[in-house]
């Protein structure tokens with residue numbers, strides 16, 4: 730293979746790795762978001778349940794206050810016996826007390842019902858609390874994992890950048906600019922293999938003459954369809970061409 734083409738192939742290899750690593754860097758925050766979504770949903774649901782609990786608690790306190798007021802009223806009615814003059818008045822007083830006691834028992838039923846409701850809700854709340862705690866821990870460890878991975882990738886990228894610069898310096902400026910031009914137009918794939926008269930960048934057929942020239946010409950050939958630089962793998966000694974071919978990028 731022509732020396733300059735070899736350099737382009739090597740440059741493409743590094744650039745493909747760089748692109749892949751940059752993509753990985755981009756993916757990390759998305760992964761975090763994927764976990765954050767359900768967590769904030771759980772937290773919202775938890776807050777709603779908690780507010781429900783607090784509302785019931787408030788209502789229950791109100792009812793307990795009402796019970797105390799009813800007790801006061803009963804107490805007062807029972808103690809004011811001196812103003813009862815007749816049996817009729819006495820019967821009326823008893824009825825009045827009975828009515829208030831019925832109200833009291835109704836209030837107590839309501840309180841009991843609210844206590845049961847609170848019991849049930851607080852069980853669910855405790856469960857949700859521990860679940861949210863677990864989810865938060867998981868998110869934290871994922872965050873740590875992703876931070877470590879990001880640091881590693883950034884370090885790798887810095888090294889790759891150095892390697893790339895050293896390599897790019899060996900390539901004639903005009904050829905390098907052509908490479909970059911194709912690179913930008915074809916989403917980061919500038920140099921591709923040609924196999925069986927086909928460009929592995931756009932998968933279109935390459936005219937047989939050009940296919941032959943990829944190997945024989947002194948010029949570096951580009952795909953007539955997509956403009957990518959083409960190369961053909963050297964046949965390994967004793968093996969036929971392209972056996973076990975590895976696609977760059």
Ligand SMILES: [Zn+2]
Pocket residue numbers: 928929930931932933952953954955956957
């Ligand atoms: Zn092509």
